[in-house]
Amino acid sequence: MERATRYSKKREAILSAIRSSDAHPSAEWIYRQLKPDHPDLSLGTVYRNLVLFQQQGTIQSVGVVNGQERFDACTQPHSHFVCTHCGAVIDLYQIPMDAGLAGAVEEIYGFQVERPELTFYGTCKTCMHQKKIEEDQVL
Amino acid sequence: MERATRYSKKREAILSAIRSSDAHPSAEWIYRQLKPDHPDLSLGTVYRNLVLFQQQGTIQSVGVVNGQERFDACTQPHSHFVCTHCGAVIDLYQIPMDAGLAGAVEEIYGFQVERPELTFYGTCKTCMHQKKIEEDQVL
DNA sequence: ATGACTGCAAAGACTTTGCATCTTT
């Protein structure tokens, strides 16, 4: 038995905020983003709706970065890059995920794969420049 | 200037606990594992050493599962399976990671890749059996 | 009117940290 879902202005705004960003926002980011136009928005509502969207399959978590869970409105399989310096999460649409691997996992190990995730951790362009500047200053 | 590290019995025990398990333990798991033989061990020490091991490159985080960070003493690139039902994290040594992709990310996007991570989320064998039993009971 | 949605604040879970004490070198 599923619980009925009603329309809610704030829910719509929350989903819209996620969809309009490619930064893979956190709950806190969404909250700060919407607070000016929705002064009575509460963080609890953001969290509750994030749970709902995930249950619906409308959004997906892309993992926890620096202690905060990050979300993606694009639920098609695609790769990500996570900058370990600034915490940026960036879509890598040009890096293909081998579609056959999920099937291989199911065959070889007998697991049921719901979602593959290919993520690269490292330093983004901006932070590389920043690091270079800092190094030059020290030398 | 680096800070010197001295020998410590507990540090050794913590690393050994991680190395002797293939379950990708959490801080809590390590703590409970060692507590019987080290009654005066504190959770803070476990956390502090986990940070140290990661800085040294001795261990790696494999991400946060059900709110708890999980660690791996095997720092060679290899794939993982995460069961979203029981939280198990399992090595997939037979699922190769395309070694060329990291290079492609660096070339195409100009990022510096330090670590690729290929993870499959789904239901493990044990939980699939469990689910089947539950479904049969309902019907 | 009913049941879903929300704000608010308290509670929870996990992790970090300050300080006094103990260990290693």
Add this chain to the structure above:
DNA sequence: AAAGATGCAAAGTCTTTGCAGTCAT
């Protein structure tokens, strides 16, 4: 003796939740 490592407990962060009031249907 000097500096690192630890225990303990408090504090910090992020997230969840109970309850009373509000809103959609």
